[in-house]
Amino acid sequence: MKLVFCLLAVVFCSGCGSKDPKAKWQKKRANIINVKDDIKEIDTDDVLIGSLAKPYICGKYLAIADYKSSDKKVRLYDLHTLKYVLSFGDIGQGPTEISVLGTVAWNEGDYDLYVTDHGQRRILRYNLDSLLTDSLYSPTIKLRFGDGNATFPNDYYYINDTLSFGLFIIPMASSSYKWTGGKWNMKTGAMQLIDYVHPADDKKRISFTFSLQHNTLVECNQRYDLMSLYNLNGELLCNVYGPSWDKKGDRKAHFKNATVYKDKIIVSYIGEDWRNNNGARMLHVFDIGGDYLKTLDVGYKINYLCCDEKNGRLIMNLDAEIQFGYLDLDKII
Structure with missing residues (x-):
């Protein structure tokens, strides 16, 4: 009986010490490949674009949100040839102008570009066919967000009027706020937001991406070496802890874009002091389950990025002598 009791005790204690099935621990990310010489520069055709400019894939076009522009706020390029097409989106406070540029989203079905104006808390609708053929074309208002206390999408991917996935800003007490991923019914305004917050991260500052094909939402933490994966219903699949994980925080900036x-x-990825760093110069590559594969050393500071799946390219806005460039992903990953 004593032997049976001891065996049961060992089994019980082993169970108590078992690892969290929803946690992945990565002690090192050392498979580093230098890709600086593989970056191909994108010629912007003498169009002056500000230093902070975010690329978006919009059907057969590359849209660039130009946050520093003093005139037109969005630049449009042919995605295949990367040749300049036109600029649109007048800056200002008028009914068809953009006061504070936010995100750009693409409605493939209606051939519409949606441009968020955070200053006037609304989304402007630009029909691309009309924009390309009518020099006097003016956008219409797709929707308004309401007052400054309402939750709103900081960035989102449009699927249809009843389904978008994105990163949302939730106003809190004392003029604070938190970020979270989730899905959004643009037609009704209903939001199904991820309510999970890691115990170490009460502020939740994240970057967001998703895969409809793989039923996965991705939240990458800006202040912790932490990536959280969810299914499209917002249920936690796993937390991925990197080599610099510290539940008390390490005062470093970590993930930037995803x-x-x-x-x-x-x-x-940055991995340096939160207030004093050289920006994100590395790209970590994971499989869709969060397992680490490799690190690409870009050698330049990466401001923003997006994937051009049609042409197998990662397009980047860089803070360097090359302002826009791309990597041929199929040759690298």
Whole structure:
């Protein structure tokens, strides 16, 4: 009986010490490949674009949100040839102008570009066919967000009027706020937001991406070496802890941008002091389940990025002598 009791005790204690099935621990990310010489520069055709400009894939076009522009706020390029097409989106406070540029989203079905104006808390609708053929074309208002206390999408991916996935800003007490991923019914205004907050991260500052094909939402933490994966209903699949994970915080900046290419998660990474760093110069590559594959050393500071799956390219806005460039992903990952 004593032997049976001891065996049962060993089994019980082993169970108590078992690892969290929803946790992945990565002690090192050392498979580093230098890709600086593989970056191909994108010629912007003498169009002056500000230093902070975010690329978006919009059907057969590359849209660039130009946050520093003093005139037109969005630049449009042919995605295949990367040749300049036109600029649109007048800056200002008028009924068809943009006061504070936010995100750009693409409605493939209606051939519409949606441009968020955070200043006037609304989304402007630009029909691309009309924009390309009518020099006097003016956008219409797709929707309004309401007052400054309402939750609103900081960035989102449009699927249809009843389904978008994105990163949402939730106003809190004392003029604070938190960020979270989730889905949004643009037609009704209903939001199904991820309510999970890691115990170490009460402020939740994240970058977001998703894969409809792989039923996965990705939240990459800006202040912790932490990536959280969810299904499209917002249920936690796993937390991925990196080599610099510290539940008390390490006062470093970590993830900056995130995107999905086929079955890979690509994230830009800093890993230096939160207030004094050289920006994100590395790209970590994971499989869709969060397992680490490799690190791409870009050699330049990456401001923003997006994936062009049609042409197998990662397009980047860089803070360097090359302002826009791309990597041929199929040759690298």
